[in-house]
Amino acid sequence: MDITIDHDRCIGAGQCALVAPAVFDQRDEDGLAVLLVDRPGSDQHAAVREAAESCPLSAISVREDRKPAA
Numbered sequence: 772m773d774i775t776i777d778h779d780r781c782i783g784a785g786q787c788a789l790v791a792p793a794v795f796d797q798r799d800e801d802g803l804a805v806l807l808v809d810r811p812g813s814d815q816h817a818a819v820r821e822a823a824e825s826c827p828l829s830a831i832s833v834r835e836d837r838k839p840a841a
Contacts, residue, residue: 791818
């Protein structure tokens with residue numbers, strides 16, 4: 772899972788940090804979202820997806836890992 776935060780869109784609403792506090796936080800100086808981990812474990816994937824969906828300006832993008840073809 773790859774996560775990207777578009778800081779030009781982020782308004783610091785904090786939904787991501789509330790939904791997935793092990794993955795997201797907010798900068799002290801401006802409240803914008805930051806990643807705490809670059810590639811969260813699979814136990815955090817559902818929370819990351821929910822955080823992205825709850826972002827009011829869709830500033831969080833999530834790209835799922837593709838499994839190699841057999």
